Amino acid sequence: MNEEQNIFHKYLEKHDLRDTPQRELILQIFLRREGHISAEQLYDIVKKRDPSIGQATVYRVLKLLIEAGLAREIDFGDGVIRYEHKYNHPHHDHLVCRGCGKTLEVVDSVIEELQKRVAESYGFELTDHEMYLYGYCENCRQKRQ
Amino acid sequence: MNEEQNIFHKYLEKHDLRDTPQRELILQIFLRREGHISAEQLYDIVKKRDPSIGQATVYRVLKLLIEAGLAREIDFGDGVIRYEHKYNHPHHDHLVCRGCGKTLEVVDSVIEELQKRVAESYGFELTDHEMYLYGYCENCRQKRQ
DNA sequence: ATTGTAATTGATAATCATTATCATTAGCAA
DNA sequence: TTGCTAATGATAATGATTATCAATTACAAT
Structure with a gap:
């Protein structure tokens, strides 16, 4: 288990949040992707692996990732918020x-x-x-x- | 007639656009306000002077003002675009x-x-x-x- | 002044990303 | 196993902005 996963699990535990397969899957996929990704793009990838996951859950997990310090929002002003890695990825x-x-x-x-x-x-x-x-x-x- | 009004009228003429009382009123009100203003805030003021004006027209005139070089958009990332004066108001x-x-x-x-x-x-x-x-x-x- | 035509308007529906709702499902501690 | 509560998925709602469209109006030509 890598460091980001560790951070995520500790965050869940600390806040009495549950460890679910949906959260695990979305975390995995987010961590494997470098660069900026929108909620929709992430959802499209997630769907391929588990079509039963709803996009509301993707939005929810992205919020968690931000709170856990693993993701950061970027707003290029085109009406879509994108997300990028924050862990070991300093400000730029x-x-x-x-x-x-x-x-x-x-x-x-x-x-x-x-x-x-x-x-x-x-x-x-x-x-x-x-x-x-x-x-x-x-x-x-x-x-x- | 001040310089901004001049610019607006020349812009209308050059693009075969018509000079309407709605455009005049919205321009007046925009020019009198300093600082940042959202389309909705502008619409609220416009309504008081002429309740028959629709908010679609406010959006349309704001677009014109930008094209004419009189306004500039600002996006603080809160989901609302604000507008500020551009004429004689250099970049900042x-x-x-x-x-x-x-x-x-x-x-x-x-x-x-x-x-x-x-x-x-x-x-x-x-x-x-x-x-x-x-x-x-x-x-x-x-x-x- | 009148007219013809194309631009403009206001009302309203549509859009689109994101968020809220809510009944059902499922972690997890006891 | 059970009980409690969080989590999920489907779907409705939101809110700013844009598109649509029939009715109106500016304005150039008559």
Whole structure:
């Protein structure tokens, strides 16, 4: 059993929640997928392995994963919330191509530090932030010429 | 007639769109309000002056304002799109208090420059970005002690 | 002014992701 | 095994936004 599974089980135990096959299956599938996944995409995969699972349960488990610290929400502003791994996957921002939709994870420690300073200069204590950089990737730029 | 109204009328003319009292009224009210406003909030104000106006028209005019370059969307991730003035209101980011919801507009030219460089280092040509800084303002920090 | 035409409007239905409801099922501690 | 309560699946509800469509209206040409 890996560390994420351990965290999940401990979270369940601590909160008097039950260990069900649905939760196990959805957790497995989420953990095997890298990158961003929407609730619907996850549900589609889950259905293939167990068609009896309802999508409400997928939404419910995703909420649990967030509370347990295993997942994190991302909102690209297209009306769909996506989820990504949080465990051993430190904070980062996203670079999104307006042409093909490709996304890259980026971090710049100088920007991170400056954000903190900007917030403090207004009396704020920064807890977190979101930064989305939009543009055109190399491929899409050539196509647009 | 002020500059924004001028821009709006020129936009209408250029696109063979008609000048209607509904569009005029909604424009007026939008221009008089500073800050962020949702479609629903705008509709509530519009209704008081002309109860016959439907909310679909408010949505439609907001779209026009964006196309005409007079408004800009903001998405705080709470499921409601807000609108703010764009004319003579240069780009900025938002500092949002997780306690009371207060928002401040902030800009840091160094961050802006670094964002461009980060994007370029991945071969991207940056067109725009969003940055939301979340934390607790001075007031809310004291209350939480 | 009148008219013709295409844009506009308001009312309302539709959409779509997400959440709530609720009767049934099933963990799990005793 | 039993009893209690959480969990599930099906489905309805929600809420912001968008689409539809018949009736109205702006506006250019007459």
